[in-house]
Amino acid sequence: MKSRMVFLLLVILVGSPVLAQQLTIESWRNDDLGIWRDIIIPAFNEQYPDIEVVFAPTAPAEYNAVLASKLQAGTAGDLITCRPFDNSLNLFLEGHLASLNDLPGMDNFSDVAKSAWITDDGSDVFCVPMASVIHGFLYNQDVFSELGIEEPATWEEFLALLEAVKADGTYAPLVMGTNDQWEAATMGFQNIGPNYWEGEEGRLGLIDGSVGYDDAGFVAAFEALAEWQPYLTDGYQAVAYPDAQNLFTLGLGAIYPAGSWDIGTFNPQVDFEMGAFRPPPPAGQDTCYISDHTDIALGVNTASSNQEAARTFLEWMTTAEFAELYTNQLPGFFTLSNHPINVEDPVAQEFISWRGECETTIRSSYQILSRNAEVNNENDLWNASAQVLNGTLTPQEAADFVQSRLATWYAPQQ
Amino acid sequence: MNSKRRKPFPIHIVVFLAPAVLIYTLFMIYPLIDSLRLGLYQAGEGGTEVFAGFTNYRTLLTSNIWAPTLWNAVKNNFIFFAVHMLVQNPIGLFLAALLSSRVVRGTAVYRTLIFTPTVLSVVLIGFIWRLILSPLWGISKDFLSFFGLGQFNQPWLGLESSALIVLSFISVWQYVGIPMLLFLAALIGIPDELIEAARVDGATGWNVFWRIKFPLILPTVGIVAVLTFVGNFNAFDLIYTTQGALAGPNFSTDIMGTFFFRTFFGFQLQPGNPIMGATIAGVMFLIILTGVLLYLFGWQRRLQRLEF
Known part of the structure; x- marks a missing residue:
């Protein structure tokens, strides 16, 4: 018993420098908790085993209020799920979200895709578009x-x-x-x-x-x-x-x-x-x-102490791998990237086919x-x-x- | 040397008062005063706050945008309070009278059962009642059909005409245990001699209650009333859990608490406005303060004089 305690203490002491690369994602998608924990984050860890990612969602109706309080108190997670348009724009203008203009991979998104997370004059993009509904x-x-x-x-x-x-x-x-x-x-x-x-x-x-x-x-x-x-x-x-x-x-x-x-x-x-x-x-x-509707994106909390790791994660999110994973694991959320994606779910396929038939x-x-x-x-x-x-x-x-x-x-x- | 010894400064009083004073000052009085202060400021350039006097209060009370919402919330809140005063407290008194009588058996069981909802989470209460009243899976229709009234079943919580009243009843159902316990404690405290003397003089049970017991528990009636008032004007959770922050349908269930929450924290795409939120909190504070002062000076003082 005692030796186990000592071991635990050692793990905490020795292990903490490694665990410093821990990222927490703030989100309102509590329905997706399982998919993030079991599929998306493990897929990310295959390439980046040193970065531990925790998906920590809040109830959708409370998300905006809870996030605002956390950001003000400096306790918000490293990665912030972005609502479209003004809510996120205000977070950027208040200095809570970092500019992502120089993030490699942002050119995988069209202007329309980025339009919900860009300043009015188009000079700064601050979230990586994830999906539309x-x-x-x-x-x-x-x-x-x-x-x-x-x-x-x-x-x-x-x-x-x-x-x-x-x-x-x-x-x-x-x-x-x-x-x-x-x-x-x-x-x-x-x-x-x-x-x-x-x-x-x-x-x-x-x-x-x-x-x-x-x-x-x-x-x-x-x-x-x-x-x-x-x-x-x-x-x-x-x-x-x-x-x-x-x-x-x-x-x-x-x-x-x-x-x-x-x-x-x-x-x-x-x-x-x-x-x-x-x-x-x-x-x-x-x-x-x-x-x-451009619905969901992810940005970096400027107060995060793991900027580099956060950017690494976002960069991975611009890849075809993430687009494929996200679109097919969460049928009904359609990637906003330009990667050609094979949608497997027949009903989701039907929805996405309307993009070709109708004006959006x-x-x-x-x-x-x-x-x-x-x-x-x-x-x-x-x-x-x-x-x-x-x-x-x-x-x-x-x-x-x-x-x-x-x-x-x-x-x-x- | 003077033989009159000066009493040493009573340090122990300070020591005993300190924890309560510190905690209350830090966590109650300071936030209250700071929130009232915030209501007197306006947002200036670059996130600064500029003193604005009572401008925010004037806006809240007079502008076409704020005033109707405020008065709607105040009106709804008074209806919410009226239902509690007219239904919850009389029922609480009635139950207490029954439970304090020696004829009723198993009073401890009833007392516990009636008090149980009070200690349950409001979220749970809201959820249970939503299910009971649900037009899809609720039992309210079957229940009414049992009495041949099935066709009168309505989506109670979804109609502007009934939503607020029904929510008030749910709240009454939950909290009726509190006035009951307070009344019960007061009724039990009445000396038996008074009641026996009245009986000897030939008073009926009805007379004993209204002429002897009720006047003696009047102080409790006042306390229950003021507790109901404060509780109702601080209410928020039941409406929020059943109807959401927009207090639908069409704001018919909007009370001060939900109005404050929506304004202060924002809702969905609506950005939060802490300053107007603090102003609404200021109005809530003033309403509650007025009610409590009315109670203190209009009721409690008169009672003390009556006791002489």
């Missing part, structure tokens, strides 16, 4: 074949299909709740919306002030969202995100408005074949638009428009979208509400 609809293939229905190509077909599932009465046509509010905005409004506001054209129009949320495209998006109301599961007002996930994976629903990240969560849980279709554009519209855009509220602390565009969209589905706001009222709030502080919209 794509919106669309997942469906239960067993239910579809049982009811004899097929993937819809247009919005009208989509509504007819929902009506058919509802008429049958066995399954919830559309599995989503509004309790947590963000699903209504993210899987609802931002999922189907780009077809109406023409993707980047509408989104950039909001930023330069040429269009507003009360203009035709955005009102039409709210109107389309309102058409979901009769088809949502019973009591959807009190259905939370995990409830909806469970309802779908238990095979009780037909269609699930999804973010591609759900694929990885659902795969081990479902005992039916999942299929996917992209947000169907209204009949007669030839171009389709999808939300291919990102969520309308993420760049610049949610910069304000008092009136926050993203929060307003959550509130308005949930209210449209709850029937407490009409689409026009919702659009006016969001627009009037944005106009209170954003000069180009005044």
Whole structure:
């Protein structure tokens, strides 16, 4: 016993200089803990056995607040998972994130991929882009074949299909709740919306002030969202995100408005074949638009005492090896690098194939428009979208509400 | 030499007071004062703080953006408090009266059972009640159907009209044990002679309770009321765990605590604003202070006079 204690003490004393090369990753992806610990970090250690990496995630809803406190107190990890746009930009401007302009391997990423983690003037990149997520609809293939229905190509077909599932009465046509509010905005409004506001054209129009949320495209998006109301599961007002996930994976629903990240969560849980279709554009519209959202990246904490090791890790993250590993281990997170990747999961493959068929855009509220602390565009969209589905706001009222709030502080919209 | 010996300075008092004074000053009084101070400053150039007087309070109380949210939170908080005062405390008193009667058997078991939810984690309480009330897997529908009322089941937590009231009831269910125990302790402390004398004079049980027992536990009624007030205006966790920081639907369950949290720490894409957060904390402090002062001067002092 005593000798073991002495041995432990020796290990701590002698071993600590080696362990100095320890990296801690801050992240909100607590769902991915196992994959980082068992697959990604061991793969990194095969090439760099001297650097010990610990993946230390926080609950998604608390991540921003917890990270801010840790950075201020100087206790944050060496590597920081970056939210897109302003949240990370502010961390960079406050000096918490290091510039990565000279990181070898950054040229593996396109300008679009880097756009979410770059200063407004484009002079400094501060996070290595990891992945984007794509919106669309997942469906239960067993239910579809049982009811004899097929993937819809247009919005009208989509509504007819929902009506058919509802008429049958066995399954919830559309599995989503509004309790947590963000699903209504993210899987609802931002999922189907780009077809109406023409993707980047509408989104950039909001930023330069040429269009507003009360203009035709955005009102039409709210109107389309309102058409979901009769088809949502019973009591959807009190259905939370995990409830909806469970309802779908238990095979009780037909269609699930999804973010591609759900694929990885659902795969081990479902005992039916999942299929996917992209947000169907209204009949007669030839171009389709999808939300291919730059979602996640990794940067270096300037206060880290292991800058070199941290940069080594980031450099490894720019390689094809990491891109392949990440995309296939976490189906639904699609690498933002230019490496040609072979996506193995069939549903994820379907999602990524839309990149070739449709114009892509990102969520309308993420760049610049949610910069304000008092009136926050993203929060307003959550509130308005949930209210449209709850029937407490009409689409026009919702659009006016969001627009009037944005106009209170954003000069180009005044 | 003067025969009158001066008493030596009572060092032992300082020694005994020191730990409490130090810890309270460091961890309660200093942060409180610093937070109130922060509410009087504004962010200047390059992360400095500039003294701004009551500008932040004026903004909070008058601007089109802040004021409606603030008043909504204050209103909701008063509703939350009213439900506790009108439901939790009377039920607590009723339970205490039952448990203090000699007719009821097994009072220790009931007392423990009723107090159990109070010591459970709020996160757990929120989770359990979310499940009970869930329109998908909850038992509330079956329960109502049992009485033939199944069609009246609603997604209670998802409707603007009912969410706040239902959350108040959940909180009442959790905390009813506290007023019950305080009332019970007070009721047990009433001397038997008073009650026996009243019985001899022919008072009914009802009369004994309202004419003898209740006036004697009035000090406890005041303490329970002020504890409820302070607890409710500091409440945050139940709303946050069940409805999230946006206190949906449409802010119908937003109380001071969630409003403060969202403003101070930020939420999702919304950046945190520590200065306005501190201002909201200042308003919370003022509301609670007012309530406690009303209690001290309006209730407790009158009671002391009554005792003469």
